[in-house]
Structures are given as C-alpha cells and as structure tokens.
Amino acid sequence: MEPIVVRHVFFDTAVHLRRVLVLAFALAGFTIGAAACAANPFVEWRDRLFGAKADDTPLSATAPHEAIELDFDRPERFRIDEASFERDFPEGKSRYRVVELPRQVAHATLRIRVRAVPNDRGRGNTVFKPVLYLLDDRDKVLETKDVDPLYIDIRPFKPTRLLACVNLEKVRRLAIATTPKAVGTSFDATARGKLSAPSKGKFYYSTDPMKVKLPYAATGELVVELSEQPAADQGC
Structure with a gap:
C-alpha cells in the first residue's frame, strides 16, 4: 500500500x-x-474624474419637462428625448434639460458622461453632443460653454461613453442642449492603434487600427456630476 x-x-x-x-x-x-x-494618461484622467468602474447610475425619475435638481458630488443620469422642451439657443434650436444647483457656486467642475444608445432610426448606436448654457432665474442665457474635447471610453460588456470635463464660474442654473449643425455628423475616434507582434513560430501578425464612428443625434442620454472647487480652472 x-x-x-x-x-x-x-x-x-x-x-x-x-x-x-x-x-x-x-x-x-x-x-x-x-x-x-x-x-496611460487617459486611463489616469478617466479614473481620477469618473472612477475606475463603468457608470451604473440609475435613471432619474424626473419628468422630461421638469428641472433636474443636482446636488454636489452626486451623479444624475437623465435623457433628453422627444418629450423634452425645445427652444432657440445662441447655437440654434434644440431639445434640452435644465439643471439646478442648491445655490450659486463661484467655481465648479461639471463631469459629463454621454452614453451611447441604440439608434431608433437605423442600426448601431448614437450619441448626444452637449452644449452648456448658463441661465439666470428667468431662463435668459448668460454664457455658452462648448463641451470639448470628448473622449471615448470603451469597456467590455459596458455601454460605450463619451467623457468630458468643463470648468464653470458663477453657476446656479444651466441648460444642457445640442446644436443643429452637430446632428447628422459623427464622433470619430481611433479606439485602438495598429497592433503587430511575433508569434511563437516566429511569424508576425498585425491588425488594422480600430476606428469608432458614432452619429450625433438630437436626443440622447447623459450622466452629469458637479463638484465645487476652491478656485477657477481647477478640477479638470
């Protein structure tokens, strides 16, 4: 044994x-x-501002015509769709949502995550190209802020997102809209460069760069998060 x-x-x-x-x-x-x-500088920037994990913020229950009450450092996810109000802005007519803060903030950082959603008029996904309009209490536009640049964030089994960070000054209310000239164009980016490497048999293989093209639509879905800053041009 x-x-x-x-x-x-x-x-x-x-x-x-x-x-x-x-x-x-x-x-x-x-x-x-x-x-x-x-x-990777992009990964460091993304994880610092948006977290290491992909976003899972629940969709807001606020009605499409109501203002979204945005508290500090609390993300809000919402849609801008056919039920949202539409008006003329300095950059053109657009559907929009109004975001209200608890009080006026001298210096703030707004982190924006645009989620890719299924194209209801064709195949693939679409995204929303946001423009910010700072408003007074009577909804008069005080300032226009372009959201640029947008960075693409692709992860396995997670919704594709476009990420952006905007510094704001003296803000309490703002509208998030788009521009007519953006609708019908596309977000284009190279998500992966050309790859080449030797195999075990000493042969080389290569792949072409992977390019991403997402059409801009008049409607979309976003997640926004605002943080107060001690001074101007900080946080992004």
Missing part, C-alpha cells in the same frame, strides 16, 4: 504546483496589465 500512497502524494503535489504556477502567471499578467493602464 505504501507505493500507492507515494503516488497519491506525488499526484497531489503536482496538481498543487500546477495550480500555484497558474495563479502566479495570472497575478503577473494582472500586474502587468494594471501597470500598463496606470501608465
């Missing part, structure tokens, strides 16, 4: 060693991947 015990011990040891090696390689790969992400 002793040889059988020895064989079992050897088998268990080999299995255990194989599991340890697999775990070690997995941890090494994770560490390398994390280091590569940390070295």
Whole structure:
C-alpha cells in the first residue's frame, strides 16, 4: 500500500504546483496589465474624474419637462428625448434639460458622461453632443460653454461613453442642449492603434487600427456630476 500512497502524494503535489504556477502567471499578467493602464494618461484622467468602474447610475425619475435638481458630488443620469422642451439657443434650436444647483457656486467642475444608445432610426448606436448654457432665474442665457474635447471610453460588456470635463464660474442654473449643425455628423475616434507582434513560430501578425464612428443625434442620454472647487480652472 505504501507505493500507492507515494503516488497519491506525488499526484497531489503536482496538481498543487500546477495550480500555484497558474495563479502566479495570472497575478503577473494582472500586474502587468494594471501597470500598463496606470501608465496611460487617459486611463489616469478617466479614473481620477469618473472612477475606475463603468457608470451604473440609475435613471432619474424626473419628468422630461421638469428641472433636474443636482446636488454636489452626486451623479444624475437623465435623457433628453422627444418629450423634452425645445427652444432657440445662441447655437440654434434644440431639445434640452435644465439643471439646478442648491445655490450659486463661484467655481465648479461639471463631469459629463454621454452614453451611447441604440439608434431608433437605423442600426448601431448614437450619441448626444452637449452644449452648456448658463441661465439666470428667468431662463435668459448668460454664457455658452462648448463641451470639448470628448473622449471615448470603451469597456467590455459596458455601454460605450463619451467623457468630458468643463470648468464653470458663477453657476446656479444651466441648460444642457445640442446644436443643429452637430446632428447628422459623427464622433470619430481611433479606439485602438495598429497592433503587430511575433508569434511563437516566429511569424508576425498585425491588425488594422480600430476606428469608432458614432452619429450625433438630437436626443440622447447623459450622466452629469458637479463638484465645487476652491478656485477657477481647477478640477479638470
């Protein structure tokens, strides 16, 4: 019986060693991947402002014609759709949503996440190109703020997003709209550059750059989050 015990011990040891090696390689790969992400300036900027995880903010229950009450450092997700009000703005006529803060803020940072949504007039997804209009208490436009640049954020099994950060001064109410000239055009970006590497058989393989094209629509879905800042031009 002793040889059988020895064989079992050897088998268990080999299995255990194989599991340890697999775990070690997995941890090494994770560490390398994390280091590569940390070295990417976009990833650092995205994680610092928008968090390391993709957004899962629930959709606001506020009616399309009502103002959205936005508290500090609390994200709000909402839609601008056919039920939203429409008016003429300095950049053209557009459907919009009004966002109200608890009080006027001297310096603020508005983080914007535009979610790609299914195209209701064709295939693929569309996005909303936002423009900000600072308003007074009578809805008069005080200032126009372009949301530029927009950065694309693609993650497996998560909605594609466009990310932006805008610094605001002396703001309490604002409207989020788009421009007629943007509708019908597209957001174009290179999500991945050309890849090439040697295989184990010393052959080389390569892939073409992956380009992303998302049409701009008159309606869309966004997540916004506002943070108060101690001075101007801080937070982004």
